[in-house]
Amino acid sequence: MNSIDLVVLLIQKGCWAAIAAVGFAVLFNVPKYVLPHCALIGALGYALRVALMSNGMGIVLATLCAALLIGVLATILAQNYGVSETLFSVGPAIPMIPGSYAYKAVIGLVTVANSPDLEHDSTLLLAAFENGIKAMLTVLFLSFGIALPSLIWSTFRRRNK
C-alpha cells in the first residue's frame, strides 16, 4: 500500500513538474519539437528527486542524481537531433532550482539584520545559513550534474576520432 501511494505521488509530482518544465522552455524560446522531450525529462528528473528524498536522501545529493539523469537524457537526445544539449536540459532544470531555500535565506538575513537582539534571535541566523548553504550546494550540484554527461561524452568522442 505504501509503495502504491509513493508511485501515485511520483506520477502526480512528475506531471506538475512536466508542466513547469514546458512553461519555462516556452519562456526560453526552445523550438516546438523539443517541448515534449522537455516535459518527459522534467517529469522523470523531478520524480527521481522526490523518490530519493522520500527514501531519506538529502536534497543536495538527490538533486545531483536527478541532474545526472537529466544530463544523460539530454545528451542522448542532443546527439540524436544534432543540436546542443542545453536545448533539452534547461527547461527541466528550472523546477529543480531551490528558489524557496534561496529566498528563505535572504529573508532570514534581512530579519537578522533587522532584529534588535541577535543573542536572542541567533536561531534565525542559523536557519538563514542552513537555507543558504543548501540552496548554494543544490544549484552547484544541479549544474554540475547536468554539465557532466555532455562533458564526458565530448571528451570521449574526441579521443575516438
Added chain:
Amino acid sequence: MNFPKQATDSSPPVEQPASLSSMVDLLVRAGSLLLQHGADASRVESSLRKMAPGLGIERIDAIVMSRTLLLTATRHHAHHTQIARIPMVGVNMNTLNEVEQLLRLFQQGRMSLEQLTAIMEQIAALPHHYSRGVIVAAVGLACAAFCRLFGGDWMALVVTGIAAAIATWVRMELNRRRSNYFLVVLITALVASLLAGNALWLSQTPQSALTAAVLLLVPGVPLINASVDILRGHISAGLARATTSLVVFLGIALGMGFSLWLFQIRL
C-alpha cells in the same frame, strides 16, 4: 582600406581575401549573439575558437566576461583586437541553437563568408517562436504547477497562475523599456506577491501561492551558467553571474517581504 566599425550592426563589406578586421567583426557579432542570449563563457569561447581554421586565422584568443567580450585574431604576424560591451537581452535558446548550427555549417566548409554574415543577421532578427500571450499563459501555468508541487490547494493554484501571468506581462513591458534589472525584479516581485496575497481570503494555503508566484523571477539560467563557468575555470565571469543572481534574489525577497508584511503571512 576601411576602418573597423565600432558597432557591428551592419555587415562589413568583405574584400576578396577578407580583411582581419572584418573577420573580427564577424566573430564578435557571433560571440555577442551567443553571450547575450544565455550561453555560458566556455561555450562562447569554444564556438569562436573552432572558427579559426575556416577563416584562415592562425589563432583566436577570446576572453569572455559576463557582459564583455575581448577577442584577438592573429594571422601572419598581424593581429587585430576588439573589445565589445554586450547588452543583456534575455535567454533565447532558439537563437543560440541557430547560431551554433550556422557556425558548424561554416566549419564544414558548406558556406561562404558572405552567406555566414547574411544569415547571422537573419538569425538576429528572428522573431520569438511563441507569441507574448502564449508565453504569459505558459509561465502562469508553470508557476501554478509549482504551487501544486509546494502542496497548495486548487484555489491557491488558480490565484498563483493569474498572479504569475500578470507579473510576466509586467516584466516583459519593463524589459522592453530597458529598465534597470534590479528595478524590474523588484517591481515584478511586488506585483506577483501582492496579487498572490489575495489567496489569503480564497485558499487554506496562501503561503504556497506567495512562494510559487515569485518563482518566475528565479534566475535559473544565470545561476546554472554561473556554476558551469566556475567549474570550467571562467571564474570572473561565473562570479559576476553569481553576484547578479544574488542581487535578483535580494530583489525578490524585498518585494515579497513587503507583501508578507502587508498581509501578515508567516512562511
